Amino acid sequence: MPQNLNRYRHILDFALASLLRRRARNFSLFALYTLILFLLASLIFFVQAIKREASLTLVNAPELVVQRMIAGRHDLIPLEYAKKISEIRGVTSVVPRLWGYYYDPVFGANYTLLVPDSDQPQPGSIIIGAGVARNQRIKQGDLLTLQTASKTALLLTVQGIYPTDSEILSSDLMVMATDDFRTMFNFPLDKATDLAVTVANQREQATVAAKIAETFPDTRPILRGEMLRTYQNLFDWRGGMLVVMFGVALLAFVIFAWDKASGLSADERQEIGILKSIGWETSDVLLLKFWEGMVISLTAFLCGVLLAYCHVFFFSALLFQQALKGWSVLYPSFTLVPTVDLYQLTILFFLTVLPYTAATIIPSWLAATVPPDTAMRS
Amino acid sequence: MREFNSMTKSYFKHLPAMRLSTLYISFTIAAVVLSLLMVIHASYRQTAAQRKIQERADLVANLKLTDLCLFTEARYTRHPAMSDSFAPFQDYPGALEHFPSGSLVSPPMRNYATKP
Numbered sequence: 001m002p003q004n005l006n007r008y009r010h011i012l013d014f015a016l017a018s019l020l021r022r023r024a025r026n027f028s029l030f031a032l033y034t035l036i037l038f039l040l041a042s043l044i045f046f047v048q049a050i051k052r053e054a055s056l057t058l059v060n061a062p063e064l065v066v067q068r069m070i071a072g073r074h075d076l077i078p079l080e081y082a083k084k085i086s087e088i089r090g091v092t093s094v095v096p097r098l099w100g101y102y103y104d105p106v107f108g109a110n111y112t113l114l115v116p117d118s119d120q121p122q123p124g125s126i127i128i129g130a131g132v133a134r135n136q137r138i139k140q141g142d143l144l145t146l147q148t149a150s151k152t153a154l155l156l157t158v159q160g161i162y163p164t165d166s167e168i169l170s171s172d173l174m175v176m177a178t179d180d181f182r183t184m185f186n187f188p189l190d191k192a193t194d195l196a197v198t199v200a201n202q203r204e205q206a207t208v209a210a211k212i213a214e215t216f217p218d219t220r221p222i223l224r225g226e227m228l229r230t231y232q233n234l235f236d237w238r239g240g241m242l243v244v245m246f247g248v249a250l251l252a253f254v255i256f257a258w259d260k261a262s263g264l265s266a267d268e269r270q271e272i273g274i275l276k277s278i279g280w281e282t283s284d285v286l287l288l289k290f291w292e293g294m295v296i297s298l299t300a301f302l303c304g305v306l307l308a309y310c311h312v313f314f315f316s317a318l319l320f321q322q323a324l325k326g327w328s329v330l331y332p333s334f335t336l337v338p339t340v341d342l343y344q345l346t347i348l349f350f351l352t353v354l355p356y357t358a359a360t361i362i363p364s365w366l367a368a369t370v371p372p373d374t375a376m377r378s
Numbered sequence: 379m380r381e382f383n384s385m386t387k388s389y390f391k392h393l394p395a396m397r398l399s400t401l402y403i404s405f406t407i408a409a410v411v412l413s414l415l416m417v418i419h420a421s422y423r424q425t426a427a428q429r430k431i432q433e434r435a436d437l438v439a440n441l442k443l444t445d446l447c448l449f450t451e452a453r454y455t456r457h458p459a460m461s462d463s464f465a466p467f468q469d470y471p472g473a474l475e476h477f478p479s480g481s482l483v484s485p486p487m488r489n490y491a492t493k494p
Contacts, residue, residue, distance in 0.1 A: 009399045016398040054446055056431050060439035065460070072462070097442055101453055110450050112457075116441050129447070165430050166437055171447045172456070194460075196442050226486065227444050227459035233484045234448075234458065295402065302409035309416050313423075326478035328451035337427045338420035 011284065015291035018271075030296050033256065036249045037304025037352060038311070043245065044344050045312040046320060047235040049336035053168060054231030058224075062196035063205060065097070065222045066212055076191040081216060085197060088211050090204045096192030098181050102146065102174065109135050109329040113174045115181045117196075123177040125159035131171030131330045133161045146174075149186045156180065164333070171332030197221075253352065257359040264363050272367045273376035285368040286361055293360030297353040305345065313338040449479035458483045 019026045066085065068077040082094040098115035111132060121127050126144060128136075138144060140161055146154045162170040181187060197212070199205045209221035264272070272285055280288075311317060316335055317324075325331045437443070445457045454461035455477060475481070 009397070012399040012402065013397055016402055020398075050446070050448070053431075053434075057434045057438050058444070058446070060435045061444050061459075062442050065444060067460070074460070074462075095442065101456075110453075110456070112447075112450075114441060119440065131447075131450075162437070166434050168446055168448070169434055169437055169443055170441075172450045173441070173447070175441065222444075222459065222486075230459040230484070230486045231446065235482055235484075298406065299409070302406070302413060306409065306412055306416065313420075323478060324449065324482070326449060326451045326455075328449060328479070330450045332447050332450070337431070338423045340417050340420045342417070 008287070011287050012291050012295075015288050015295060018288070019292055019295060026296065029256070030300055032252065033296060033300035033352075033356075034304045034307070036252050037301055037348070038307045039245065040249055040348060040352075041305045041308035041345070042311050042317065042319070043235075044341065044348065045308055045339070046317050046336070048339045048341045048344065049312065050234065051232055052339045053336065054234075055228060057169065058228055058231065061224050061227050062095075062097075063199055063202075063224050064197040064209055064212075065227075066195040066197055066216075067220045067222065068194070068216075068218055069220050070218065074194075076188065077194055077219070079190050079192060081219070082192070082195050084215065085195065085212055088208060088215070090199050090201060090208050092198040092200045094198075095196045097194050097196050098178065098187070099193050100181075100185055100187075102184070104136075105147070107135050107329060109172070111172050111174050111330070113176060113181060113184065115178050116175060120177045121159045121175060123179045124156060125177070126156040126180070127160045127162065127173075127175040128158060129162050129170040129173040130164045130167050131332050132174060133158075134333075135330050146184060148184050154180065154184055167332045168334040171334075172330050253356075257355055264367055268364075269367050270376050272364065273372045273374070276368065277372035277376070282365070282368045286365055289361050289364035290357060293357035294353075297356040301349060301353050305348075309338070309340075312336065449477075449483070451479055452477045455479040455483050459486055461486060 066077065066081070068075045068081070077096075079096055082096055085091060086094040095117045097117075100113050102111045102113050103109075104111060109132075128138075128144070133139065136144065138158055140158050142158050144156045144158055146156065148154050156176065162173065176184070182189065197208070199208050205223055205225075209223055212219060212221050275285055275288075276282075311319065313336060316333070321331075444459050447456070449455035
């Protein structure tokens with residue numbers, strides 16, 4: 001083995017032995033460090049996977065959705081708007097969307113009721129999401145009772161259940177025929193929830209949206225790009241719970257770094273003094289301290305990231321579930337497709353491993369530059 | 379050195395005599411290999427899931443969906459892309475957000491905004 005490499009290995013041996021000498025302190029430091037990195041990496045993996053899912057699936061969302069606003073609230077849109085919008089140059093089609101929410105007083109869950117514009121279920125039948133089936137404990141062919149707006153019961157036969165693979169989109173869906181939907185909510189025949197507009201040229205979407213807003217000042221056009229961007233900004237670091245998590249993790253990390261940077265213990269000073277007096281160079285001492293910091297931080301980083309990957313993609317982010325469920329009764333059960341964002345992991349590495357290692361070296365450098373006898377007496 | 383040897387013996391007595399650095403380097407290499415396997419696994423799963431993702435994208439197209447079903451507790455967290463930025467607070471003047479998922483969902487990002 002080359003002599004230089006052998007020197008590094010001896011120093012690494014010494015650093016490891018030194019860490020083991022103060023094993024209780026260093027193991028607790030390592031465990032806490034790993035926990036912080038595990039939480040941060042879990043968040044990164046989870047958020048990136050959701051964002052990827054949104055960007056790949058919602059790419060087929062309506063190009064433009066037109067909502068009507070009254071008194072600052074989303075209101076039903078008259079179908080005559082659809083006719084006028086379809087006359088705008090560049091608009092290929094305008095499809096009225098019928099959808100709404102239904103609160104189930106028995107199970108306490110909220111469902112999304114929806115009418116597709118094609119391939120509708122037969123009147124009297126319904127297709128439900130896997131979450132609804134799980135929540136209501138029903139299967140294909142069973143009868144489902146909903147309470148209409150006029151407080152009468154609407155009996156629907158479960159025609160099908162969306163596969164569990166699509167739960168991230170369809171978990172709470174109840175897809176029904178137009179007639180059933182209108183009966184359900186006493187929905188006016190001349191209105192829709194909103195309008196899905198298709199524009200021939202993608203570049204003209206914003207122009208068409210501007211024209212719609214100009215022609216109908218009481219409407220709000222929402223572009224597909226805006227829908228996708230909403231999900232790219234989901235779980236934003238400024239979000240309440242996330243900022244608390246980041247804050248706690250950052251604070252814990254600052255405490256680590258502060259503990260290290262605020263100075264060495266008397267034992268550590270004495271150790272440096274002894275090493276210097278037996279012939280160690282300042283560079284050797286710094287190398288020793290570098291290895292001590294690196295062993296803890298690099299190992300914690302690798303362990304934290306690997307554990308986070310298993311947590312999010314093999315155990316469906318078990319620790320985050322209570323926060324994600326909130327007060328909802330119906331919680332979609334989905335397995336995320338793994339995504340590893342090397343850019344974000346690199347940032348995490350540079351934000352955690354390097355500052356800690358630097359915080360280990362600086363006080364050691366200060367101690368190593370004083371004469372050995374002074375260091376030993378301090 | 380004597381101390382180091384005795385420590386090696388006491389901590390790793392079930393293993394053949396091995397330098398601490400050898401153990402550490404082996405562990406680190408194993409962890410780095412696992413990390414690389416993690417990247418490969420993610421890439422493999424992405425390729426394997428392409429058909430399912432396409433099916434989900436088709437479902438979005440067929441039903442004209444606009445949102446993922448992540449939180450069902452409030453309408454503005456069920457359909458964040460369709461909601462207003464002030465939706466959590468519109469129930470009555472001065473209303474406070476009280477759904478946990480409301481703190482995870484950012485307000486919709488409107489590029490072209492004629493209304494809030």
